[in-house]
Amino acid sequence: MAKGEISINNNNLKSRAAFLSEYAAMLMGSGVHSSRVIRNTKRMGEAMSMEVIISNFHKSLMLYASDRSSGESVNILKEIPSLPISFEINTNLSRLSWEAYDGKLSFDELKERYRKLVARPKLHPVVILILSSFANASFCALFGGTWYSMGIVFSATMIGMSSKQKLLSKGVNVFIVFALCSFIASIVASTAVIFKLQTSDIAMATSVLYLIPGVPLINGFMDMMEGHVILGMARLIDAFLLVLCIAIGLSGTMMLLRNSLLL
C-alpha cells in the first residue's frame, strides 16, 4: 500500500463509492461550486486507491469509481439533497478530504467523522434572525441610509426572515416564499415612505436584500467559467428566478404605495 492510502482490504468497492457519492452530494447540496466538489471527492478517492470521475447536474450527480488494484468499477447515480447553504459543512468536509489524503483515517473512521460532521447542530433560527437583520441594516447604512432607515430595515428584515423560516419549514414552494417574503419585508419597510423619512427609498430597496441568492449566483458564474456550463446555467437560471420573485414582491408594494413602479 502506498504511503497515505487508506486500507481497503475489508471494504468493498460499492460501499466506498456509495460513501463518496454521498459526500459529493452533501457538498453540492450545501452550496459548493462544482470544481471544488470534484476536487475534494477525487482527493478522497485517491486516498482509497480509487479513480473517481464525477458528472454533476442540478438535482443529481453521477459518480464513476474504479479500484486501481483490482480494476473493478462501479457507477452510482445520487440525488442531491436540498439543504441550506453552509460554509461550515463546506470547510469541514474539505478538511476531511485532506485528512483522508494524508492517511490519517481508516475508512470506518472516515465514515464516522463524516457522520459526526454532517450531524453537527445548526445555528439557532433566532441567531440567524438577529444577525441577518443587523447585516441588512448595515447594507442600508452602506447605501447611505439614516439611523432611522436602518431601524426600519432591521425590523422589516426580522419580520420577513421569520416568515421565510416559517414558510420554508412548512414546505411551501421556494419561489412563492421569496415573492411573499419580499412583499412582506418591503411593505413593512414602506412605513419609511409613508412617514416621508429621509432615505426612505434606500430603506425600501435594502429591506429585501436578505433574500438575494448570492451563493447560487456566484456558484453559477464559477461553474460557467470553469467549464461546467450546463450546471452553471441551471444554477444561474435558478438564482435569476429567485431574483425575479423578489422583484415581484417588491413591485407589489410599489404598486400599493404609488400605483407605479417608481418611488
Added chain:
Amino acid sequence: MEIFWKTISNYNVSTWKIQVLIVLIAAVLTFRLYRRPSPFIKKAMMFFMVLLNLWVAVVYYFVYCSERPYYYIFAAFWIVMALIWCYELIRGRYKFERSYKYDKISYLLYAVPFIYPLVSLGRGMHFPMMTSPVMPCTVVVFSLGVLMSFSKKINLFLVLLLFHWALLGISKIYLYRISEDILLTICTVPAIFLYIREYIDSGVVVDSKPGVKAINLLLLGTCGIIGVVFTYIILKSFNIF
C-alpha cells in the same frame, strides 16, 4: 398633523360608547382568564382579539382615518394581525396558559391604555381630540400584556409585528411630537426581550447552536442597542440631547 388629530377626534366622537363596551369586555375576559379560566373563556378571548384587531383595521383605519395618506397599508397590518390571531384560534395551539413569570409587568401593561388618555389630558388636550383606550397603540400594549401573562408558545411573527408598530410609534414621537407613544416604546423593548427569550427557552428548536446562554446574551445585547437608540431618538425629539 392636523388631519391626524381631526381623524382621531371624529373616531372618538362617533365610537366612544362602543369603545367603553370594548374596554368592559376586555376587562371581564382578562379578569376571567386570571381568576376562572375555562376553555370557553380562552376561546372567547382569542375571538375577542381577532375582533379587536379587525376593529382597528376596519373601523379605525378604513372608516375614520381614510383621510390619512396610505391608511390602507396600516389597515393591512391590522388585518394581518387579526388573521394571525384567527389562525391561532382555528389551530388551537395558543392555549392562553398562564406563565406566572411576568405578572407584575403585564399588570403594568394593562394599565397603559388608560394612562394614554391621561397623558393627553396632561398635555392640555381635550375630548374628543385626544388619545383613547381603543386605538392602535393602546391595542398593541394590551396585546403585549395578554401575550406576556399567557406567554407559553407565542407566535413570533405576531410579536415582531407588534415590535414594528412600536418603531412606528418612535417615528410619531420624532416627527409629530406625540409623547403618548413613549409609553408604547418603553413597554415594547423589554417585552420583546422577554418574549423571544421565552421562545428560545421553550425549546421549540432542538439540537442547535450556540447554547441558550449565548443566544440570550446576543438577544440582550440587541435589545440593549434598540433601547439606547430609542432613548436617543426620544430625547432628541424633545431637544433634550
